[in-house]
Amino acid sequence: MRKVLLTSIPVAGYGTAGDTVTVSDEIAKELVERCLGEDQGEATAEPKVAVEDAKAPMAAPVVSPAAKVREQTKK
């Protein structure tokens, strides 16, 4: 898979001029050969989000000693 910037006119099924599209190597070659797009290089996979990090519980809020004193005073 390669990323191609469409440069001239809309390409049916792929996008309009100015779009960067991810296409097969074969389609990329055709787009470039016909001067319809500029090869932007190999398409790399999107960085994966660490599921463990996303699901990690939030840390307990830090309570300052002064706030603890104020809380106890209220009681």
Place this chain on the structure above:
Amino acid sequence: MNPLTSLAVERMKFVTGCAPAALASTAGDGDRVSMKNFGRLTIVVSILNGSTVTGTAITLIQATAVSGGSTKALPFSKMWANIDTGATDTLVETAVVSDTFTTDTTNAKSLMYVIEVKAEDLDADGGYDCVAFDGALAANSVGSVLYILSAPRYTDDQPPAAITN
């Protein structure tokens, strides 16, 4: 024949490619026309989308006869599209890759696609002088195809037939 004062029917041949239907299977198999007497073929595709549309996959076929004979794909690299005829009459020049494209699937839109074919695009050396539209996969839309053959090789009161060899 004066091109400024003559009628279109005197200068061009109008042929039904596909009668109105969902352009799929046999209903999407366009009639074959011979270009032996014409220099240009303009294919006009009109489509009315319903809802939950599957687009029409469009290709062109070249053949050695209007019926029977050998067939193979006819390469084409561009078409002109208007994907909302209710809003505009502008046709947008659009590139085609791999000699095929699929029509827009927006619900309830009226679409027009125009494909231009030159006689020299055909493999004349191989005996291919006929052209047909081919539409496939369409669902929940109705379309029709009109062929307009122009640039007749010989002048006459009316252009010669295109659906016979």
